[in-house]
Amino acid sequence: MSTGRQVVRMLVPAIVLALVMTPVTVRADVEQNDKALKELQDAKLTIDKAIKTAEEYCEGTAVSAHVKVSKYGGSRVVVRCLADDKCAEVHVGVKDGKALRKREITKPPKDAGDDILKTKDVVTMMEKAKVTLSKAIEAAEKHTKGTAIQAVPSVKEDKLQIVVCCKADDKWLNAFVDGETGKVTKTEEVKKEEKEKKEDKDKP
Numbered sequence: 001m002s003t004g005r006q007v008v009r010m011l012v013p014a015i016v017l018a019l020v021m022t023p024v025t026v027r028a029d030v031e032q033n034d035k036a037l038k039e040l041q042d043a044k045l046t047i048d049k050a051i052k053t054a055e056e057y058c059e060g061t062a063v064s065a066h067v068k069v070s071k072y073g074g075s076r077v078v079v080r081c082l083a084d085d086k087c088a089e090v091h092v093g094v095k096d097g098k099a100l101r102k103r104e105i106t107k108p109p110k111d112a113g114d115d116i117l118k119t120k121d122v123v124t125m126m127e128k129a130k131v132t133l134s135k136a137i138e139a140a141e142k143h144t145k146g147t148a149i150q151a152v153p154s155v156k157e158d159k160l161q162i163v164v165c166c167k168a169d170d171k172w173l174n175a176f177v178d179g180e181t182g183k184v185t186k187t188e189e190v191k192k193e194e195k196e197k198k199e200d201k202d203k204p
Contacts, residue, residue, distance in 0.1 A: 030192040033165065033172050036067035036149045039075050045097045047077060047148050048137050054079035054090035057099035061123050062133045066150040067094070076100060082123050122153045125160040131182040133162065140164035140175035143184040153179070165190065 040046065051062045060083025068091075069075045077092040087105040092098065126132055137148045146168025154161050160179025165172065172190035177183065 030172055030190060032069060033149060033167065033190070035069045036075070037147060037167055039069065039094050040067065040149065041147075043094050043097065045077075045094055047151065048134050049097060050077035050092040051079055051133055051137075051151075053092050053097060053099055054081055058083045058088050058090050058102055060084070060088065061126065063122055063126075064152045065133060066152070080105075082120070085120075122155060122160060125155075125179055126153075129160075129180045129182070131160075131162070131177070131179055135182055136162035136177040137164055139177050139182055139184055140166055144168040144173050144175055144187060146173065161185070 047065055047067070051065050054065075054077075055062050058081045060081035063080050063082055065077060065079045067075065068078050075094045077094060079090045079092060081088050081090055089103045089105060091100045091103075093100050133151050133153075137151050140146075140151075141148055141164075144166045146166035148164050148166045150165040152163050154163055162177040162179060164175045164177060166175055167173075173187045174190055175184050175187045178185050
């Protein structure tokens with residue numbers, strides 16, 4: 001294996017790898033979604049503002065973003081960015097909307113293989129089509145008439161789509177944004193997890 005490829009392998013975050021390989025359905029936990037949205041609304045912060053803060057902080061391109069709720073306070077928006085061929089995770093505080101810290105991702109998953117190189121492809125696709133995470137969120141919120149709390153990329157058959165989780169009319173929806181046109185191609189309702197049924201199955 002060449003030294004150049006080894007370097008690239010060390011730069012790509014584990015979570016983004018999982019997202020770029022297959023179509024995704026984000027945030028199935030409706031209860032957590034509601035908590036995340038309430039905290040954003042109380043602080044008058046949007047996921048888009050947090051993304052722009054993170055991109056400015058690390059001088060890079062955002063590839064995914066989600067709200068990390070803390071029951072002890074100090075919830076944050078976690079934004080994965082690519083800057084100067086390095087991947088970093090920027091934490092933006094929900095309460096004040098400021099970047100709290102940046103953590104460089106240096107250790108990829110053991111079983112990533114050559115798929116680790118696809119993260120750069122996502123950024124290349126975004127730049128070529130000029131469809132950023134922020135623009136995908138704008139399209140999703142306009143289409144659903146809702147509010148976004150998460151956005152993640154997905155690549156299938158060399159085609160990029162960005163999945164944005166929004167709440168609209170008391171429903172949680174995943175809006176699928178085409179990575180080439182920037183338009184929403186479909187929406188799917190996020191169903192509440194049936195925890196009771198799972199518990200019944202676990203009983204002897």
